[in-house]
Amino acid sequence: MNRMNDERLEAYLEGEIPLEELPAALRDEERMLSDALGMLREDVRAPAALKGAVMAEIARRPRSRLRALVEWLVLPRPISVSPAMGGALAAAVVAVLLLLPAGEPTDRAGEPAAAVATPDPVVTRFVFVAPGASQVSLTGDWVDWDPDGISLTELRGSGVWTVDVPVPPGVHEYSFVVDGTEWRPDPLAGEPVDDGFGRANSVLMVAAAEA
Amino acid sequence: MLRRLPSIFVVLALGTVPPLAGQDASLESRVPPEVLSAVQPVLDAARLDSLPLAPLESKILEGVAKGVPADRIVPVTERLALELRNARSMLRQELPTTPLAGGEVSGAALAMRQGVPPGQLARLWESRSAQSLEIPLAVVGELARRGIPAEEAVEVMRVALEAGTPMSAAAQLPSRMDLTLTGAPAPQAALLEALRNLGIPIPPHAGGGRPGAPPGRPPGVGGGLPGG
Numbered sequence: 001m002n003r004m005n006d007e008r009l010e011a012y013l014e015g016e017i018p019l020e021e022l023p024a025a026l027r028d029e030e031r032m033l034s035d036a037l038g039m040l041r042e043d044v045r046a047p048a049a050l051k052g053a054v055m056a057e058i059a060r061r062p063r064s065r066l067r068a069l070v071e072w073l074v075l076p077r078p079i080s081v082s083p084a085m086g087g088a089l090a091a092a093v094v095a096v097l098l099l100l101p102a103g104e105p106t107d108r109a110g111e112p113a114a115a116v117a118t119p120d121p122v123v124t125r126f127v128f129v130a131p132g133a134s135q136v137s138l139t140g141d142w143v144d145w146d147p148d149g150i151s152l153t154e155l156r157g158s159g160v161w162t163v164d165v166p167v168p169p170g171v172h173e174y175s176f177v178v179d180g181t182e183w184r185p186d187p188l189a190g191e192p193v194d195d196g197f198g199r200a201n202s203v204l205m206v207a208a209a210e211a
Numbered sequence: 212m213l214r215r216l217p218s219i220f221v222v223l224a225l226g227t228v229p230p231l232a233g234q235d236a237s238l239e240s241r242v243p244p245e246v247l248s249a250v251q252p253v254l255d256a257a258r259l260d261s262l263p264l265a266p267l268e269s270k271i272l273e274g275v276a277k278g279v280p281a282d283r284i285v286p287v288t289e290r291l292a293l294e295l296r297n298a299r300s301m302l303r304q305e306l307p308t309t310p311l312a313g314g315e316v317s318g319a320a321l322a323m324r325q326g327v328p329p330g331q332l333a334r335l336w337e338s339r340s341a342q343s344l345e346i347p348l349a350v351v352g353e354l355a356r357r358g359i360p361a362e363e364a365v366e367v368m369r370v371a372l373e374a375g376t377p378m379s380a381a382a383q384l385p386s387r388m389d390l391t392l393t394g395a396p397a398p399q400a401a402l403l404e405a406l407r408n409l410g411i412p413i414p415p416h417a418g419g420g421r422p423g424a425p426p427g428r429p430p431g432v433g434g435g436l437p438g439g
Binding site for chain 1: 237277283284345386
């Protein structure tokens, strides 16, 4: 049951009534909120070894045949071309370009992501209050809405769930998934946005770390 | 040499075919075939138009993850593609020689969805430094969504950009406003309070506020809270 909007709790948060005037259930609610806010105020620090561990994991992954083929195609190497072959290639390129349909001029919006320098992810703390939940996960566009998501850890059986996640800089939408089925926006992230599918997402804006 | 020409043509032709078969691996592996075939025309048209594909693919994956049927994913993806196309087209009218990054087109679409006119958004480019405007555009949209008039929202971000405000502070502006709005003041009053808290300069006419940059508190409470 959500008592977050209880008028007595609001009155307490506004400083209009003392904590003692709240019923026990609301006092529990207030304690969870205080825990959550306390966690949000803590500095989030990326573990020193995070970057090394990520790079090691990338290096560890076996190279597929497809990747080997792609690398063979795109990695530069010296090639000898005779003048006649060069002329034929140029003619072929012109012929193919003439056959292509005219489109809108390409700008950076059409470039593949790999062509743009990718800034480092920023470790971001997420906190979600879900008393009674047995499992809470986080998913969003930066993990391609992986339905398994990123698992949050409950703080000492308090109903406060948290996780620190590296998030790439940019504007993101995300949602929590409670017990694998219930999609919920982040109540601590302000007014959620319509996801177009009849549910709501939270918006997260992550700025690149400044040098 | 002549015998090799056909193979050269084949190689070149293959190199110019839009990457239909080279679809994002996560789409192919996660999207059911019936959904993929339903959204393929939308993606193909977007690719031909050089629209940013990432938000469209993300919306499809989101729909699949949420168990939405294909016949509802398609119109939502189409609508998003239309918003991106309109945003880019209108920005190009305002800024004919300015290259637009994919994130900037997405940010502009988000702001325009909140009713911010493209002519207003284009003013942000006058104040940009080297950095992408994706976050400033999105912040303008989020401020407009919280009841700040478009012109005022743009002015706030213009002044912030010109003052060299860190994007980490600007990005927190909407959530800081939300914290103040829970006390039910007018949106403009909440904006002024958020600007003061984050140490972002206040434009001369913002919410009747006064110019200048009062000392700000360090960033703190928010939703997902970037740190490090």
